[in-house]
Amino acid sequence: xxxxxxxxxxxxxxxxxxxxxxxxxxxxxxxxxxxxxxxxxxxxxxxxxxxxxxxxxxxxxxxxxxxxxxxxxxxxxxxxxxxxxxxxxxxxxxxxxxxxxxxxxxxxxxxxxxxxxxxxxxxxxxxxxxxxxxxxxxxxxxxxxxxxxxxxxxxxxxxxxxxxxxxxxxxxxxxxxxxxxxxxxxxxxxxxxxxxxxxxxxxxxxxxxxxxxxxxxxxxxxxxxxxxxxxxxxxxxxxxxxxxxxxxxxxxxxx
Amino acid sequence: xxxxxxxxxxxxxxxxxxxxxxxxxxxxxxxxxxxxxxxxxxxxxxxxxxxxxxxxxxxxxxxxxxxxxxxxxxxxxxxxxxxxxxxxxxxxxxxxxxxxxxxxxxxxxxxxxxxxxxxxxxxxxxxxxxxxxxxxxxxxxxxxxxxxxxxxxxxxxxxxxxxxxxxxxxxxxxxxxxxxxx
Numbered sequence: 027x028x029x030x031x032x033x034x035x036x037x038x039x040x041x042x043x044x045x046x047x048x049x050x051x052x053x054x055x056x057x058x059x060x061x062x063x064x065x066x067x068x069x070x071x072x073x074x075x076x077x078x079x080x081x082x083x084x085x086x087x088x089x090x091x092x093x094x095x096x097x098x099x100x101x102x103x104x105x106x107x108x109x110x111x112x113x114x115x116x117x118x119x120x121x122x123x124x125x126x127x128x129x130x131x132x133x134x135x136x137x138x139x140x141x142x143x144x145x146x147x148x149x150x151x152x153x154x155x156x157x158x159x160x161x162x163x164x165x166x167x168x169x170x171x172x173x174x175x176x177x178x179x180x181x182x183x184x185x186x187x188x189x190x191x192x193x194x195x196x197x198x199x200x201x202x203x204x205x206x207x208x209x210x211x212x213x214x215x216x217x218x219x220x221x222x223x224x225x226x227x228x229x230x231x232x233x234x235x236x237x238x239x240x241x242x243x244x245x246x247x248x249x250x251x252x253x254x255x256x257x258x259x260x261x262x263x264x265x266x267x268x269x270x271x272x273x274x275x276x277x278x279x280x281x
Numbered sequence: 282x283x284x285x286x287x288x289x290x291x292x293x294x295x296x297x298x299x300x301x302x303x304x305x306x307x308x309x310x311x312x313x314x315x316x317x318x319x320x321x322x323x324x325x326x327x328x329x330x331x332x333x334x335x336x337x338x339x340x341x342x343x344x345x346x347x348x349x350x351x352x353x354x355x356x357x358x359x360x361x362x363x364x365x366x367x368x369x370x371x372x373x374x375x376x377x378x379x380x381x382x383x384x385x386x387x388x389x390x391x392x393x394x395x396x397x398x399x400x401x402x403x404x405x406x407x408x409x410x411x412x413x414x415x416x417x418x419x420x421x422x423x424x425x426x427x428x429x430x431x432x433x434x435x436x437x438x439x440x441x442x443x444x445x446x447x448x449x450x451x452x453x454x455x456x457x458x459x460x461x462x463x
Contacts, residue, residue, distance in 0.1 A: 079314040
């Protein structure tokens with residue numbers, strides 16, 4: 027329930043008219059302390075109640091007022107005339123009051139702690155849920171990669187480094203029916219921020235741009251390639267190049 | 282509002298130090314409004330006076346239990362007076378019937394006592410009635426002054442609890458507009 031719904035639930039009117047249980051009252055006070063708009067609403071309800079009562083006001087007779095004053099003056103005198111309460115009675119009253127306060131604060135603290143624990147559990151449950159969702163997403167991605175890699179229409183082309191001393195490689199999965207191209211960058215080294223890899227496919231001896239990418243372990247979907255003879259990856263300035271820089275070719279794979 | 286609350290607090294502090302002239306001021310300030318509420322619940326003028334006297338004595342004796350953080354002084358006083366009046370009604374009812382009765386019967390009795398009095402006797406109220414629709418005024422009256430809970434209103438008027446809450450809320454918002462326009 028959000029704050030607006032809480033305000034509209036009618037519980038604040040019940041609070042003002044003291045129709046709630048002590049536990050419910052504490053809850054309203056807790057929420058009131060957290061949300062200024064709840065506090066403002068309670069003030070408005072009280073103001074309306076006051077105005078409404080004023081509208082129905084019937085003056086107290088002067089007789090009634092003086093009766094009240096006589097009564098309390100009597101009370102005052104009685105209080106003064108009473109013989110002083112024994113010190114032990116006073117102490118025990120003070121002690122029991124203190125005890126009650128301590129008990130109430132313990133209950134309150136206990137309640138607060140329970141509440142905090144509940145909030146913590148909820149948080150950790152939420153984060154477990156998030157972890158699980160992320161694992162499922164990863165699993166789905168792996169499943170997809172696997173189905174691509176193992177599909178019958180796909181041809182697997184391994185691209186190797188031209189420099190035989192290097193173990194750099196990447197794999198192309200090319201769909202012969204749809205011409206879709208997927209790229210597994212496997213072990214390409216990280217580039218500086220100003221550079222990007224660019225994939226090319228060679229058709230009739232000419233290189234055709236197949237898209238730029240940053241090195242990520244995930245399987246990448248690249249531009250379609252019709253009748254490719256070979257695939258190659260070069261390192262280009264960020265944003266790519268219209269023609270491949272042959273000196274920066276990293277890997278090459280022929281069909 | 283803040284100024285009212287400050288004035289209330291100063292008055293209350295004087296009451297807490299047992300300054301009876303402060304209680305006289307409090308009666309001048311809020312006595313009439315409380316008296317109106319108590320008269321909504323009890324018809325017998327003597328009973329009204331007794332309850333009003335008991336209420337102010339209670340306010341005087343319990344002034345230290347009032348917590349400004351929880352609401353206005355008027356609201357606190359209103360709840361005391363209303364509860365005193367409802368208790369009186371309940372005990373009278375119990376004496377008459379010598380049986381244990383639910384609050385339903387008590388609030389029904391409030392109605393019974395007021396059937397004759399229900400005629401609108403304030404120009405202000407008459408004015409309001411033109412503003413509020415249908416049973417809104419009746420609901421507000423019962424909810425504000427006569428000790429009905431929302432559930433009891435729902436049972437008595439045979440309308441769903443959610444509808445009662447919405448109606449009361451709409452009525453209160455109408456009231457607010459009315460008081461602001463006034």
